[in-house]
Amino acid sequence: MANTVKVSPTADAEYYRTLSRESGFSPLLVLDCERLRQQYRSLVAALPGVDMYYAIKSLPNMDVLHTLAAEGAGFDIATSAEAEMLAQVAVSPRHTIHTHPIKRPRDIIDALRYGCTTFVVDNPEEIAKFEPYRQRVSLLLRVSFRSPSALVDLSRKFGCAPQEVDTLLDEAARLGIHVKGLSFHVGSQSLDSSQQVKAIDTCNALIRARHARGLPPLSVLDIGGGFPASYGQGEVDIEAYCEPIRAALDRLPEFVNVLAEPGRFLSAPSMTGVATVMGRALRDGRWWYYFDDGVYGSYSGQLFDHTHYPLEVFSDSAERFPSVLSGPTCDSIDVIAEDLELPELQIGDLLVGHSMGAYTAASATDFNGFPRARVVLVNQHMDEALTG
Ligand SMILES: *Cc1c(COP(=O)(O)O)cnc(C)c1O
Numbered sequence: 001m002a003n004t005v006k007v008s009p010t011a012d013a014e015y016y017r018t019l020s021r022e023s024g025f026s027p028l029l030v031l032d033c034e035r036l037r038q039q040y041r042s043l044v045a046a047l048p049g050v051d052m053y054y055a056i057k058s059l060p061n062m063d064v065l066h067t068l069a070a071e072g073a074g075f076d077i078a079t080s081a082e083a084e085m086l087a088q089v090a091v092s093p094r095h096t097i098h099t100h101p102i103k104r105p106r107d108i109i110d111a112l113r114y115g116c117t118t119f120v121v122d123n124p125e126e127i128a129k130f131e132p133y134r135q136r137v138s139l140l141l142r143v144s145f146r147s148p149s150a151l152v153d154l155s156r157k158f159g160c161a162p163q164e165v166d167t168l169l170d171e172a173a174r175l176g177i178h179v180k181g182l183s184f185h186v187g188s189q190s191l192d193s194s195q196q197v198k199a200i201d202t203c204n205a206l207i208r209a210r211h212a213r214g215l216p217p218l219s220v221l222d223i224g225g226g227f228p229a230s231y232g233q234g235e236v237d238i239e240a241y242c243e244p245i246r247a248a249l250d251r252l253p254e255f256v257n258v259l260a261e262p263g264r265f266l267s268a269p270s271m272t273g274v275a276t277v278m279g280r281a282l283r284d285g286r287w288w289y290y291f292d293d294g295v296y297g298s299y300s301g302q303l304f305d306h307t308h309y310p311l312e313v314f315s316d317s318a319e320r321f322p323s324v325l326s327g328p329t330c331d332s333i334d335v336i337a338e339d340l341e342l343p344e345l346q347i348g349d350l351l352v353g354h355s356m357g358a359y360t361a362a363s364a365t366d367f368n369g370f371p372r373a374r375v376v377l378v379n380q381h382m383d384e385a386l387t388g
Helices: 010-023 033-046 062-070 080-086 105-114 124-128 162-174 194-212 238-250 264-270 298-304 382-387
Strands: 005-008 028-032 051-055 074-077 096-098 118-121 138-142 178-183 220-222 257-260 271-283 286-291 311-314 321-326 335-342 350-353 374-378
Touching: 005 010, 005 335, 010 028, 010 271, 010 311, 010 350, 010 374, 028 033, 033 051, 033 062, 033 238, 033 264, 033 374, 051 062, 062 074, 062 080, 062 264, 074 080, 080 096, 080 105, 096 105, 124 162, 138 162, 162 178, 162 194, 178 194, 194 220, 194 238, 264 271, 271 298, 311 335
Parallel strands: 005 311, 028 374, 051 074, 051 257, 074 096, 096 118, 118 138, 138 178, 178 220, 220 257, 286 321
Antiparallel strands: 028 271, 271 286, 271 350, 311 350, 321 335
């Protein structure tokens, strides 16, 4: 995958210049709270009746949490640090699930202290960790469904095989630990929803089989995250993506309550990166532009998340030159995009990266002493704007 680079007239840069000037800082990540709300609402509309738990790891930002809490979202946490963030948000701990299949003792203690009582497990050792807390917790059993078409196949690392479900449920029952349902995560940025549909249907069969045997009902199905974001290859039609999922959910028994853990779909479009050319050099006939953000910073997702963001530069010239967009650090891996034909850029010009909310700031470092992008907010909620 490669970045697409759009060249826009310099007048279009004015919005970003103003933000940059007002904040007195570069690089920036501009968080558009209204876009975040729109994403949330469109997913809720595409999956009616499904309770949403935002996966904090995709963009662990307090303003994102406040904005989504105000929309009525629940939250998906994986660590003590994420529970700590949530403790500062006006949301009931009841609307929190802990979904890391492998937990340190502290993660369990801190999540319980926060008030989260739903945890995900996928193996006997992990089930046994809940024996001391069996009066207070209920578990979800994570089932693995391999997803070769997903950009990031999360079922490689976690989840039990569907054939193991019965044995693990029996093991939990033996220890007196309540397992209230099943969960899965088909992987991030799935290209279509067929894997989710297959996973729902398999879980449906498991739930029905146990019910038919008169065993305690599995009354929760957590369909995970993986809802795709657009990275410049056309808009994702979430309504169309979710249609087969809705049909599969309609086939579940009445008593099953459905949850989802969207991360990327909510966070990705909500942030725009703004970096500045800090220096340039003509090397072997190519213009190298060095920006103050790169793959050790907001563009870290290009390495860790295998994502390339739609880029935008600004010029009124029709002339094009071979160009490289580089990050600021002294490491040669720190290149955002190359093999480009771009208009000539000057020191101080801007690079805008779109759909940069998910797995960007989350995995940014300050390697080499270059500070991470500062987050600036636009379109905060009305009443926040009035009181804040
Ligand atoms: C990362 C993760 C998510 C979010 O995945 P997205 O692809 O960003 O939607 C949800 N649930 C679990 C358990 C995860 O690890």
